[in-house]
Amino acid sequence: MKVAVMGAGAVGCYFGAMLARAGHDVTLIARPQHVEAIRQHGLTFESRSFNGAVPVQATTEASGVEGADIVLLCVKSADTESAGQSIAPFLKPNATVLCLQNGVDNAERLQATIRQIAVPAVVYVATEMAGPGHVKHHGRGELIVGTSPASAEIARQFNDAAIPTTVSANVIGDLWVKLITNCAYNALSAVADLPYGPMLKVEGVTDVMTTVIDECTAVAQALNVPLPETLRDATLALAEAMPAQYSSTAQDLARGKLTEIDYLNGYVVRKGKELGIATPTNLTLHVMVKLREAHLQHSRS
Known part of the structure; x- marks a missing residue:
């Protein structure tokens, strides 16, 4: 396949590297510092099973998607329309454009x-950019993609590339499961600047997370989104599986960037207002995260 990755940060570079290693023609569309490093040295890919350079094409221009059979859209949710x-x-x-993003409506x-097919996808991967053109994989790496004429073939090709991929007729429900997980963890990790393991050891954190999950579940049920009965327990168990992981929101703030909080807890708050459902903990x-963002912007002015 010819694959383009629009917004090749940590997530996009990881999946781009996996597909390139499997022999696919991959073009990364990324920020200038990453493109320059990749053009000089290849994409540095560091994981438990591989540490080396992966040859890929890289550009800063949106025209890099030209001719691609599959485009992985990995930009921040706020940049979806502009991208x-x-x-x-x-x-x-x-x-076929696959949306590998946080949030449920991208x-x-x-x-x-x-004005053509865009397929929602749920991403479960722990990865970071460790430097210009250097992606570091910490764990997981599976995808759930929605149905489309190309989804079955995409899943086959991705599985062959060691990317565990399933096609789901209930991808909106799957996206809500991921959204609720993000709502429970991301803001708390960001405000505390703590990874999940130590964060949950603080008294009261589990109670706050449980309330967040319950508020999100109420909104989802009002929207007729099916959710698994084990959602609460599975969400709280994530910290044990990934104790050293900082949330993407925490990573954004640490790098001085704006976050996607408007499309996580903020999305639940907006939908709750529309439906007449109170979501005070999500609010x-x-x-709190918007205040951290305001602090960053104030310190620059």
Whole structure:
């Protein structure tokens, strides 16, 4: 396959590296410092089973999607529409765009922008950019993709590339499971600047997370989104499986970047208001992260 990755940060570089190692033609569309490093040395890929350079193409231009059979959209949720506008003129008519993003409505917003198939996907991977053109994989790496004419073939190709991929007819429910997990962990990890293991050892944190999960579940049920009965226990168990992991929100703040909190706890708050469902704990966490963002912006002015 010819694959393009739009917004090749940690997530995009990981999946791009895995596909390139399997022999696919991969182009990464990334920030200038990453593109320069990749052009000079290849994509440095560090994982438990591999540590070395992966040859890929890299560019800063949206035209890098031209000719791609599959485009992995890995930009921040706030950039979905603008990224869609930039790649739309270069997309093949039959290209499939997979949204590898946090949040639940990116594919819907993207499809309205590009006027062709955008497939929602749920991403479970722990990875980070350890430097320019250097992606470091900490664990997991599976995908759940929605249904489309190309989804079965994409799943086959991705599985062959050692990316565990399943096709789900209930991908919106799967996205909500991921959203609820993010709502429970991300803001708390960011505000405390703590990884999951030590964070949950603080008295009261589990109670706060349980309340967040219950509020999110109430909103999802009002939207007729099916959720697993084991959701609460599975969400709280994540800290034991990934005790050293900082949330993506915490990583964004640590790098002085704005976060996706408006599309996590903020999304639940907005939907709750529309439905007449109170979400005070999600609102509190949303505001706390927005205050951290405001502090970053104030310190720069």
